Amino acid sequence: MLAYIVRRFLIIIPLLVLISIIVFIVIQLPPGDYLTTYISSLRASGVELDEREIEGLIRQYGLDRSVTEQYFIWVGGIVLRGNFGWSFQWQRSVNDVLASRLPMTLAVGLASLFFVWLMAIPIAIISATRQYSLFDYVFTFIGFIGLAMPPFLLALVVLWIVYSTTGVAITGLFSREFAEAPWSFAKVLDLMRNAWVPVVIIGIAGTAGLIRVLRATLLDELRKQYVVTARAKGLAENKLLFKYPIRIAMNPVFSTIGWILPGLISGQVIVAIVLNLQTVGPALMRATLAQDMYLAGSIVLILAFLTVIGTFISDLLLAWLDPRIRYERKN
Amino acid sequence: MATVKESKIDEGTLASADEKLLAGVDESREPELEKWFTASQGQLIWWRFKKHKMALIGIAVLALLYFVSMFAEFFGPYGTTQRFAAYENAPPTRIRFRTEEGRFRSPFIYGLTRTVDRATFRQVFTDDTSVMYDVKFFTRGEQGKILWLIPSNLKFIGVDGDVPLLIFGADRLGRDLFSRTLHGSRLSLFIGFGGVFLSFVLGTLLGGLSGYFGGVVDDVIQRMIDVLLSIPTIPLWMALAAAIPRHWGVTQTYFAITLVLAVVGWAGLARIVRGKLLALREEDFVLAARIFGSRQLYIIRRHLLPNFMSYLIVHITLAIPATILGETSLSFLGLGLQPPAVSWGVLLRDAQNITAIAQRPWQLIPGAFVVIAVLMFSFLGDGLRDAADPYKS
Numbered sequence: 001m002l003a004y005i006v007r008r009f010l011i012i013i014p015l016l017v018l019i020s021i022i023v024f025i026v027i028q029l030p031p032g033d034y035l036t037t038y039i040s041s042l043r044a045s046g047v048e049l050d051e052r053e054i055e056g057l058i059r060q061y062g063l064d065r066s067v068t069e070q071y072f073i074w075v076g077g078i079v080l081r082g083n084f085g086w087s088f089q090w091q092r093s094v095n096d097v098l099a100s101r102l103p104m105t106l107a108v109g110l111a112s113l114f115f116v117w118l119m120a121i122p123i124a125i126i127s128a129t130r131q132y133s134l135f136d137y138v139f140t141f142i143g144f145i146g147l148a149m150p151p152f153l154l155a156l157v158v159l160w161i162v163y164s165t166t167g168v169a170i171t172g173l174f175s176r177e178f179a180e181a182p183w184s185f186a187k188v189l190d191l192m193r194n195a196w197v198p199v200v201i202i203g204i205a206g207t208a209g210l211i212r213v214l215r216a217t218l219l220d221e222l223r224k225q226y227v228v229t230a231r232a233k234g235l236a237e238n239k240l241l242f243k244y245p246i247r248i249a250m251n252p253v254f255s256t257i258g259w260i261l262p263g264l265i266s267g268q269v270i271v272a273i274v275l276n277l278q279t280v281g282p283a284l285m286r287a288t289l290a291q292d293m294y295l296a297g298s299i300v301l302i303l304a305f306l307t308v309i310g311t312f313i314s315d316l317l318l319a320w321l322d323p324r325i326r327y328e329r330k331n
Numbered sequence: 332m333a334t335v336k337e338s339k340i341d342e343g344t345l346a347s348a349d350e351k352l353l354a355g356v357d358e359s360r361e362p363e364l365e366k367w368f369t370a371s372q373g374q375l376i377w378w379r380f381k382k383h384k385m386a387l388i389g390i391a392v393l394a395l396l397y398f399v400s401m402f403a404e405f406f407g408p409y410g411t412t413q414r415f416a417a418y419e420n421a422p423p424t425r426i427r428f429r430t431e432e433g434r435f436r437s438p439f440i441y442g443l444t445r446t447v448d449r450a451t452f453r454q455v456f457t458d459d460t461s462v463m464y465d466v467k468f469f470t471r472g473e474q475g476k477i478l479w480l481i482p483s484n485l486k487f488i489g490v491d492g493d494v495p496l497l498i499f500g501a502d503r504l505g506r507d508l509f510s511r512t513l514h515g516s517r518l519s520l521f522i523g524f525g526g527v528f529l530s531f532v533l534g535t536l537l538g539g540l541s542g543y544f545g546g547v548v549d550d551v552i553q554r555m556i557d558v559l560l561s562i563p564t565i566p567l568w569m570a571l572a573a574a575i576p577r578h579w580g581v582t583q584t585y586f587a588i589t590l591v592l593a594v595v596g597w598a599g600l601a602r603i604v605r606g607k608l609l610a611l612r613e614e615d616f617v618l619a620a621r622i623f624g625s626r627q628l629y630i631i632r633r634h635l636l637p638n639f640m641s642y643l644i645v646h647i648t649l650a651i652p653a654t655i656l657g658e659t660s661l662s663f664l665g666l667g668l669q670p671p672a673v674s675w676g677v678l679l680r681d682a683q684n685i686t687a688i689a690q691r692p693w694q695l696i697p698g699a700f701v702v703i704a705v706l707m708f709s710f711l712g713d714g715l716r717d718a719a720d721p722y723k724s
Binding site: 014015018019022023026027029030031144145147148149150152153156157159160163164169171262263265266267269270273274284285288289291296297299300303304307308311 | 571
């Protein structure tokens with residue numbers, strides 16, 4: 001088991017290096033850079049800059065170096081000092097900008113993941129054990145809608161329905177009086193009251209996907225011989241169900257983390273923009289538009305990093321849950 | 332030489348024929364059985380597909396959507412840029428069948444008068460019941476080019492008179508949302524094909540190389556796929572789309588967006604192709620063909636490709652809606668197609684905040700089209716998957 005964990009962990013490192021290179025290439029793709037745009041906008045508004053000042057700015061931001069050097073300075077800063085670079089747009093360090101947004105992103109993401117599990121597992125079990133019942137049809141249909149509706153559209157529709165029935169605009173994670181307030185018990189309660197909307201909206205697509213997978217797996221298990229044998233031996237239906245088929249059918253709950261998690265994070269970016277949440281989504285949006293490359297790059301990198309870690313944890317859970325996986329790898 | 336494809340069918344049909352015989356099929360049904368024995372793979376798939384009602388609905392609705400989008404100039408009463416100055420933000424026009432006196436008559440509409448509510452300073456539209464305008468089918472309207480070729484001013488639906496027929500309402504510039512949605516469906520629906528075609532070429536090529544050669548080539552391509560799949564899609568799309576120069580024209584941006592969507596899409600496909608190739612490579616029939624002296628390319632084309640073609644088709648059917656959703660999301664954020672291009676995502680940008688939705692909920696209608704298109708593709712994909720599986724009875 002330990003050897004497996006170590007081996008699995010070692011795969012992560014080259015993966016992260018590759019991701020960081022790709023992310024850096026992608027954020028370097030737009031022609032021009034933030035500073036050129038910034039200088040021309042200063043000029044346009046009548047501020048005169050002499051050559052020396054411009055050179056100073058270019059040197060200060062390291063834009064006079066080659067792309068390779070810029071990459072190593074950026075990644076070196078992250079690895080050695082945990083410094084993600086400078087945000088041109090905010091005139092603050094990236095760490096500063098993300099300090100409050102990242103925990104919120106994580107919290108909403110994890111809450112969505114738990115929501116997905118909380119909803120999908122019981123629904124899938126009931127759907128599979130009562131196949132072709134009204135319950136099954138209703139949730140299969142809702143599942144289809146959940147998969148077909150992009151999260152941002154769902155957010156807009158929910159926003160509209162709530163607004164037109166109650167007149168309340170459900171945007172943001174906090175009520176107005178708590179938005180700028182320091183953390184307190186009341187603020188946490190307020191967060192709980194407001195956060196369920198984005199959590200549910202972001203989680204719907206994942207829930208629909210997981211229900212489909214779980215239901216199919218459980219249906220396959222229920223048709224197997226051992227279920228018939230157990231039933232013939234007179235085992236009580238509930239005991240039989242929870243002791244064998246459900247335990248096996250739970251595998252996808254962990255094996256799907258690998259694609260549900262990136263889906264949740266992806267969906268969250270756009271939903272956050274629509275619902276005006278203080279997460280990394282809106283920051284990424286503005287950073288990509290303004291070519292604020294270190295901020296944009298850091299956000300994409302961190303999101304990818306979280307996904308990789310999530311997949312790693314899911315692999316460990318799977319190995320712990322299902323011994324077959326470890327043996328397969330050995331051969 | 333009996334090809335693999337044919338031998339597969341025989342197994343399948345024999346199995347199902349056996350079952351039928353065991354189940355006690357009477358002599359009178361023999362011709363039917365014979366038909367089953369001699370059916371080609373394509374026919375068998377079609378028979379299974381026909382049983383899938385949802386997939387049939389899916390294919391019908393999609394055919395309708397694509398047909399209407401191709402002939403948007405005919406089905407949409409107005410052009411995408413035609414503005415009605417007095418009808419900015421006007422709600423959908425109500426088509427009526429009853430006059431004020433309560434008599435039924437052929438469909439007609441009223442014009443709208445705009446006033447400003449003194450208390451809320453919002454504009455209010457009221458029906459101007461003095462004149463009834465007839466709704467006409469196959470009327471004449473603005474000159475347009477059907478299928479980019481045939482100049483015609485024939486419209487499917489229109490109004491006799493100088494008031495506009497706004498079936499889905501108007502946007503903030505007084506343009507007809509119905510016509511714009513139909514025109515927009517052209518870009519939105521066909522980007523699915525474009526993006527998937529590119530993913531398909533990249534995916535089969537790289538997946539094929541990976542699975543066929545193995546070794547270092549396989550390792551490099553597999554790591555690339557790992558990386559692409561672990562970066563969350565939408566942030567990656569956003570970062571890539573930001574690289575598209577703003578000054579590019581509609582066509583250039585369109586192809587660039589297609590490329591951006593395909594960059595992520597090929598990875599999943601390549602993985603499937605590789606997995607299938609790895610499994611098939613070890614099959615006896617490949618060994619037999621090799622001993623027989625067939626060339627590698629011949630083996631790939633004649634033996635391997637037909638074997639996983641059905642998986643590819645199913646994957647593609649399910650990848651098209653993902654591409655449509657991708658374009659819609661990017662355009663909605665302002666990173667995808669830019670006005671004056673019209674797509675469902677571009678149209679949804681008008682519904683970006685709570686004020687817009689609260690006052691003009693009809694701006695969400697293009698979103699319903701997105702959901703319907705994606706839903707129908709999912710139905711179709713499910714049906715194809717069930718039909719293409721030769722081991723399913």
